[in-house]
Structures are given as structure tokens and as C-alpha cells.
């Protein structure tokens with residue numbers, strides 16, 4: 386988590402929360418992408434850098450460039466615009482996709498997270514950036530982590546999210562490796578007994594994709 390209490394990020398999070406503005410699904414997706422871009426930049430400050438020499442038409446310049454092998458992994462489907470935002474900054478990242486949805490076997494108040502689709506490169510020794518715009522109970526991220534364990538051990542994990550609940554953040558900190566870093570645009574205090582973040586923004590998947 387990092388301090389962004391007075392920053393441009395508030396403009397984007399205010400618009401995706403606003404019940405009138407969020408009805409414009411193209412704007413909603415683009416705002417999530419823009420949050421991904423800002424968080425990519427902030428996260429980039431914590432990556433490893435190595436010396437490189439760039440040849441310009443008039444000479445050469447020594448510069449520090451990112452050394453990490455990045456893998457962006459997004460949770461379908463609400464994660465797609467956030468993924469696109471990060472990918473537009475981390476040009477050479479490899480990509481992984483995983484599906485997860487809440488299944489209500491008995492009633493609306495009771496759910497389990499189901500993972501049905503997964504495609505990823507090896508994660509061994511790489512820097513994994515896991516993206517999901519909503520971190521409500523944290524159960525989705527926990528289930529996704531369990532599937533990812535079968536694909537190698539990343540050197541480092543970053544979680545990128547847009548809105549999280551305090552309870553979900555605590556849960557994720559408990560189940561993920563201790564060195565995992567969380568990048569989140571906004572934190573809300575409440576989580577209702579159906580697992581929805583309050584005041585949150587509603588259902589990010591539906592708002593982005595109908």
C-alpha cells in the first residue's frame with residue numbers, strides 16, 4: 386500500500402464509484418485502465434534495475450532499465466481493463482489468465498469460488514503481478530494463488546487492485562507469502578454479509594462488460 390490520498394488517482398476512483406458516471410461502460414473500463422497505468426508506474430519504482438547503454442543518434446547514454454521478468458496474471462473477467470492498463474506500461478511482460486467466479490450452490494448468501502480456465506507461462510523466478518479490481522473477501526485471490534502454485538514459484542508477488550475491504554486485505558495478507566506487496570487505489574471499511582464491499586462501486590464485471 387502506498388500514500389496517494391491527494392492524487393490524480395482520486396479522479397478515476399471517484400468516477401468509477403459514481404452511480405451516474407459508471408453507467409458509461411467505455412468510460413468505466415478506461416478509468417480502470419488508467420488506474421492500472423498509475424499503479425504500474427508506482428509499482429515500477431520497487432522493481433530491480435540494471436545498467437544499460439542506449440545509443441542515440443548523437444552519442445550514448447547509460448540508463449537503468451527494469452531487470453525483472455514480469456508476468457501479468459489477471460482474473461476474468463473484471464480484471465481485463467486493469468490488465469490492459471498495466472500491460473500498456475510493462476510492454477514486455479508475459480501474460481497469464483485465470484477465470485474465477487462466485488458459485489452459489491445453496492443460496493445467495495453462501496458462495497464458493499470456482500476456477501475453470503487457466504493459461505500461464507512458467508512463474509519460476511519471475512515477478513508475478515496479480516490483478517483483480519475488487520478485493521472483497523479475498524477468497525478469489527486465495528483460490529487463484531492455490532492454482533498458481535502448480536506453475537512454479539515466483540521470486541516476488543505483487544497484487545494490484547482498485548477497491549478493497551479492510552477484511553479482504555487482512556485475509557490476503559494472511560494467506561499470501563509475507564513478502565507479497567499490495568497496490569490498491571482505495572480501501573473501504575465495510576464488507577456486508579453477502580461479501581460486497583460498501584460503499585464500493587457495485588459489480589465491476591457487470592459495469593465493464595454488461
Ligand code: PRP
Pocket residue numbers: 460461462463464485486487498517518519520521522523524525526553580588589590591
Ligand atoms: C468479483 C471481482 C473479484 C471477486 C472479488 O468477481 O471481480 O474477482 O468478485 O471477491 P472476493 O475477494 O470476495 O473473492 P465476480 O465473481 O463478480 O466475477 P466477474 O468479474 O466475472 O463479474
